Amino acid sequence: MAEIAELKKIATQVRRDILRQVHGCASGHPGGSLGCADFFTALYFEIMDHDPSFNMKAAGEDVFFLSNGHISPVWYSTLARAGYFPIAELATFRKLNSRVQGHPATHEGLPGIRVASGSLGQGLSVAIGMAIAKKLDGDDKLVFALTGDGELQEGQIWEAVMFAPHNKIDNLIVTVDLNGRQIDGDTKDVLSLGDIEGKWRTFGWEVLNIQDGNDMEEIVKVLHQAKSMSGQGKPIVILMRTEMGYPIDFMVGTHKWHGAAPNDAQLENALGQLEETLGDY
Amino acid sequence: MLQDYISSGSKATRDGFGEALYEVGAQNENVMALCADLVASLKMQKFIDHFPTRFVQTGIAEANMIGIAAGLATAGKIPYTGTFANFSTGRVYDQIRQSVAYSHKNVKICASHAGLTLGEDGATHQILEDIGMMRMVPGMTVINPCDFNQTKAATKAIAEYYGPVYLRFGRPNWPNIMSDTKFEIGKAVIMNEGTDVTIIATGHLVWNALEAARNLEAKGISVYLINIHTIKPLDEEAILDAVSKTKCVVTCEEHQINGGLGDAVANVLARNFPSPQEYVAVKDSFGESGNPMDLLIKYGLGTADVEAAALKVLERKG
Numbered sequence: 001m002a003e004i005a006e007l008k009k010i011a012t013q014v015r016r017d018i019l020r021q022v023h024g025c026a027s028g029h030p031g032g033s034l035g036c037a038d039f040f041t042a043l044y045f046e047i048m049d050h051d052p053s054f055n056m057k058a059a060g061e062d063v064f065f066l067s068n069g070h071i072s073p074v075w076y077s078t079l080a081r082a083g084y085f086p087i088a089e090l091a092t093f094r095k096l097n098s099r100v101q102g103h104p105a106t107h108e109g110l111p112g113i114r115v116a117s118g119s120l121g122q123g124l125s126v127a128i129g130m131a132i133a134k135k136l137d138g139d140d141k142l143v144f145a146l147t148g149d150g151e152l153q154e155g156q157i158w159e160a161v162m163f164a165p166h167n168k169i170d171n172l173i174v175t176v177d178l179n180g181r182q183i184d185g186d187t188k189d190v191l192s193l194g195d196i197e198g199k200w201r202t203f204g205w206e207v208l209n210i211q212d213g214n215d216m217e218e219i220v221k222v223l224h225q226a227k228s229m230s231g232q233g234k235p236i237v238i239l240m241r242t243e244m245g246y247p248i249d250f251m252v253g254t255h256k257w258h259g260a261a262p263n264d265a266q267l268e269n270a271l272g273q274l275e276e277t278l279g280d281y
Numbered sequence: 282m283l284q285d286y287i288s289s290g291s292k293a294t295r296d297g298f299g300e301a302l303y304e305v306g307a308q309n310e311n312v313m314a315l316c317a318d319l320v321a322s323l324k325m326q327k328f329i330d331h332f333p334t335r336f337v338q339t340g341i342a343e344a345n346m347i348g349i350a351a352g353l354a355t356a357g358k359i360p361y362t363g364t365f366a367n368f369s370t371g372r373v374y375d376q377i378r379q380s381v382a383y384s385h386k387n388v389k390i391c392a393s394h395a396g397l398t399l400g401e402d403g404a405t406h407q408i409l410e411d412i413g414m415m416r417m418v419p420g421m422t423v424i425n426p427c428d429f430n431q432t433k434a435a436t437k438a439i440a441e442y443y444g445p446v447y448l449r450f451g452r453p454n455w456p457n458i459m460s461d462t463k464f465e466i467g468k469a470v471i472m473n474e475g476t477d478v479t480i481i482a483t484g485h486l487v488w489n490a491l492e493a494a495r496n497l498e499a500k501g502i503s504v505y506l507i508n509i510h511t512i513k514p515l516d517e518e519a520i521l522d523a524v525s526k527t528k529c530v531v532t533c534e535e536h537q538i539n540g541g542l543g544d545a546v547a548n549v550l551a552r553n554f555p556s557p558q559e560y561v562a563v564k565d566s567f568g569e570s571g572n573p574m575d576l577l578i579k580y581g582l583g584t585a586d587v588e589a590a591a592l593k594v595l596e597r598k599g
Binding site for chain 1: 334335337339340342344345346347348349350351352353354355356357358360375376378379380383384385386
């Protein structure tokens with residue numbers, strides 16, 4: 001097991017990568033990316049059994065699908081830091097002739113991406129398809145997926161949420177990034193999610209909670225717990241409360257940084273709050 | 282030659298799909314079937330009886346079905362999704378676009394009850410825009426076979442091809458005229474080589490075009506008849522070969538005049554060999570309830586309409 005301190009170091013570097021990616025092209029989604037940096041780091045450096053040499057079919061390995069594709073910077077950085085592709089390639093984010101597209105895509109052949117996402121609501125269904133295939137093939141590895149909380153407003157999500165328990169898709173661990181914010185404002189104002197835990201539970205899911213999705217220790221603990229609960233007839237969902245923009249002081253507490261890039265001064269300020277732990281690209 | 286095409290009886294194209302789905306399932310254990318609560322309509326029961334673990338019932342949730350298919354394909358499976366053409370395309374356009382086509386997944390979108398010949402259920406279910414939508418999607422192969430045998434052959438052929446496919450077929454019993462073994466994706470079937478007018482037809486309207494061609498030949502008009510089961514990629518060579526001889530063309534489809542086979546052919550001709558063209562297609566309207574044959578006649582897709590279009594385009598050619 002990786003030391004928590006080591007994971008934190010990686011997550012800090014991932015955050016620097018996120019800010020530098022979106023600054024480099026003056027576009028992208030830093031808020032949700034920063035909030036999920038700890039989760040991605042835990043997943044790829046502690047939880048999942050995966051192979052950075054990358055095989056599309058993912059036979060014999062754990063696999064992850066990002067449904068809320070707009071937080072691509074955090075995924076790209078994590079994949080690059082985990083060895084899927086050269087770290088230097090992050091500098092091409094959202095630029096012409098790059099494999100590092102605005103939203104995750106397979107089209108340019110970026111290792112680590114297995115399906116395009118960005119148009120919201122689709123990733124959970126794709127993850128279920130992969131989970132069914134693993135069961136058919138006798139592959140006991142797990143399928144992980146992340147959705148946003150605003151994304152739960154999409155109807156297709158609930159088609160998938162209804163399907164998985166009925167079909168006992170118990171090799172699937174879905175995490176919902178409950179940061180409470182979306183482009184137009186707070187989720188509770190735009191379209192309230194109501195009793196989110198009750199919704200998943202009554203659909204038939206095992207529900208786990210991460211009270212602080214920016215606490216590496218808690219993330220790792222709950223993800224391990226989720227793994228231990230797999231294979232018992234029910235799909236598992238983790239409701240993970242994160243802070244959009246964490247830990248940059250001027251980015252937290254607002255939805256303003258959902259889809260806006262920092263300018264030069266803001267980048268300098270933000271990077272000053274994050275130690276360069278593994279070396280910038 | 283026209284006289285080679287004799288109906289061996291009427292059978293539904295969807296029955297050809299169901300038979301072939303079972304056969305490809307027996308031959309290839311990666312083939313899977315998914316359905317959104319229309320198993321009987323899609324004739325999937327034989328596949329389900331023999332390969333129950335390779336069947337996924339999604340309930341009335343087509344978007345989820347397309348997404349699951351994309352996930353299965355990612356893992357190396359060959360999923361065939363089944364529902365009505367309306368719910369296979371317009372309802373799930375974005376899922377097809379992002380999770381399937383842009384992601385280049387080997388998903389076979391199999392769509393029954395296309396067009397007016399769905400009949401009595403009426404316009405809510407009679408999709409006439411699906412060929413247009415699907416041929417707009419980059420990398421999508423679009424196939425619209427004409428009868429039981431050709432649907433059966435197409436259903437088998439797409440298992441051997443890697444990539445997203447839209448396979449469109451229908452509800453009613455229809456004259457069965459083609460061989461069930463020969464099928465090459467993207468290769469038009471030349472049913473008759475004539476010199477006066479080219480008729481290019483797809484789907485059920487191949488039969489109407491064949492009858493029209495016989496009537497025209499009886500009047501001394503020589504017809505170059507093409508059965509174009511694959512609308513994308515389009516067999517441009519076959520079309521240009523034919524139209525360079527006849528200098529005019531009629532296109533026939535159970536689809537809107539906008540965006541379908543006719544426009545695909547017009548595109549080829551405009552770029553290579555501009556020629557007079559008449560469309561036998563639905564003229565920018567929705568359908569309605571009625572029996573299939575009455576609907577085809579009311580909406581201008583009958584045998585007489587094909588004949589009239591041929592005579593009109595001959596006149597325009599001068």
